[in-house]
Amino acid sequence: GDSVTQMEGPVTLSEEAFLTINCTYTATGYPSLFWYVQYPGEGLQLLLKATKADDKGSNKGFEATYRKETTSFHLEKGSVQVSDSAVYFCALKAGQGAQKLVFGQGTRLTINP
């Protein structure tokens, strides 16, 4: 079945460090890929998305590129801030008729000043 695997957390970085959170997937067809962010005590917010191979999603300084050859969608940010501390979820929706989002287990990120 479809699945998403994220790098295990927690991840702790200093402010202005470079961030990578790895995400790989297994899916039939041609999935759409998403990154969601969850701040403490809140629901999930869509951070960025990509719908086809080689697409790059970007938002708030975060980027992720849909790599079909490596089935990956790694999240990157060049210089993190304390306000980026949150849990990040990679997710896929498999195919045009798919209803279900399949989530990774989440990666908790803490940025120290």
Add this chain to the structure above:
Amino acid sequence: DGGITQSPKYLFRKEGQNVTLSCEQNLNHDAMYWYRQDPGQGLRLIYYSQIVNDFQKGDIAEGYSVSREKKESFPLTVTSAQKNPTAFYLCASSNRVGGGGNQPQHFGDGTRLSIL
């Protein structure tokens, strides 16, 4: 502002009791979803609905029930049959898949359910 409202934010259930979590959206979305989130885990789909008066089971529907009598509302009942109900419950909505499989889901702020 358009969005998804979940209530209450915190809910406590006694043993053997049914409780209902509310989810209302004013985004004019056709599809609505309920997820369960446990610590250190991703979200798991409980039920979803593509249209009024229709809904389907997700991956972990046992012990839960839903209704979709109005487009804006998709309440979730956690029944006494759900033996491990303590979790964070998230409601989401999206435009209907017919508009494109890449429609993102928009989430509410969640309800945290605990057992007394």
